[in-house]
Amino acid sequence: MSAAAGHALGLRGLTKRYGDFIAVNDVSLEIGQGEFVTLLGPSGSGKTTILMAIAGFVAPSEGAVLLDGRDITPLPPEKRNFGMVFQGYALFPHMTVAENVAFPLRVRGMSKADRDAKVRAALDLVQLAQFAGRLPKQLSGGQQQRVALARALVFDPSLLLLDEPLSALDKKLRAELQEELKALHRRVGRTFINVTHDQEEALSMSDRIAILNHGRLVQAGAPGELYERPRTRFVADFLGKSNFLEGTVRQPAPGGFMLEAGASRLAVAHGQGAALPPGTRSLLSLRPEKIALLAEGETAENQVEGRILSWSYLGAGFALRIATPDLGELRAVLPAWKSPVAPAEDLPVRLGWSADAAVPVEEDAA
């Protein structure tokens, strides 16, 4: 496998309609050379349709797919030279592992000697050389997945497309293969485009995530950026968990304001330039792990009193549901080993968080 750099892919105003239904709505996205990009969204968000349009199985109603700036929209799938790992792997059941991996080389008319060398290299890459003569059904799910990867990479494709590559595996194996896939991406240095509805998978593997909802691209960026600075309520809710605080903007200043919610006034330091006009409604996203349970005498920039509604022990931490008079129900997650109080139902507690913990988000357009 040569270490040739990957290729760049561009989507320009990609739209796909099925009758009245708009599956993909004006999506534009630039994917750089060698990047690992994940299209993340709930089912029906259009992520798979976009992947199928990139692969050439779906003809877009409008817009274009560009490879290194060249329009490839009219090309059929077999002319695009993209590797693809299908959901459920789609290994050919009547061929051995080696024959499966050799398939893309065979249809390209490569000689048997060259083919054998390439197949061996590809199977070595995914550590399956000793299984070359087996049939797919004789392999475990994880091994089948690696065969599918070898088959998709063996012909030096310009891009690797992955359609829910880990969804058929159990949780532990999925975590292992996430690591492997990431390591593989570094080794082959190609552009990977992954589709998933699993936010953990997206966060752990990707260089960049594009979040989709109802066929629209909601936000794209590095995993940390999306997690820390979600642009809309949907992004904050879909990527991780979030509390939402609603209130009125008071005392706006560059980079911050006070949020008035009932009798509470909360300091918000969002660090963004433009000041919000006073009196407007604002919605804040506050991650549960950024809320602390305050010990006796401890203070924080924002403090709220409440009562524990319910709690559960998760080993590493406690998950609490807390009723507050002004902010409704809040969820908090705190490390179990340094919790200042032993949680109990109906226990009065004080919650605290810093001014930069909550970020303003937009309501999603319906």
Place this chain on the structure above:
Amino acid sequence: MSAAGRTGAGWWMLILPAFLLLVVFYIAPIAQVLTISVTEPELGLGNYERLFTSSAVQRVIETTLRICLITTVLALLLGYGIAYAITLARPRAQGWWILAVLVPLWISVLVRAFAWVTLLRRQGLVNNTLLGAGVIDEPLPLVWNEFGIIVGMVHYMVPFAVLPMLASMREIDPRLLAAARGLGASRGEVFRRVFLPLSLPGVIAAGVLVFIFSLGFYITPAILGGGKTLMVAEWISLQILDLIRWGLGTMMATMLVAAILVTLLVFSRIVDLRRIFGAGA
């Protein structure tokens, strides 16, 4: 008798009626056929000797095998095309296609055979049309020969060829075909390297089914052959009913059963027979 033994005997009693039915109506008559074939007109294998000595017997077997093979091949080719078209059709269209395949099955085989006679005879629709169009000067001999038999038999057998092949094609995951194209295979190569090999079990199943049905086929060859081209089933009926040569007739009947069993045995090593008779999936 132990308690478990009694329970066991109770269960066996339950299937006794079915067992008796099978013995009285199937096994006993077949045993009788076998007995007659080695006792009439005299005890011994004299009737079976005819297989090697009588050119008339050999000709019947040869004709039957030839017609059955040609029928099987044609029915498979036509049936494969139809099953492929149905598999690729939209769900709504699939229903209509399947109806069109099944409707002939519900029409009496006798009606269909006579319909072919009307179409193919000297003054039939086909010859009249061709004569009228000036394509031919003399009516073509389309019926009361091997050609007529094969037309009628293929027509009868196509649905039996379509159904097992359709079942096998429907089991093919469409993602495999998409995957093959994504990996660089043209439509032709996807068919040749993926679809065809995966549909092969259905083709073999259909082939066995059609061939076995064809071997013992009676009505269609009798009507469309017009007594000039004899296949095994008609020959047996001729021996027993017209010539009262029971020994020869039952010998051929025994050979027919043996041929069917051998065919099944050979192919049971290649494909899962339960699939042929619909218990697969």
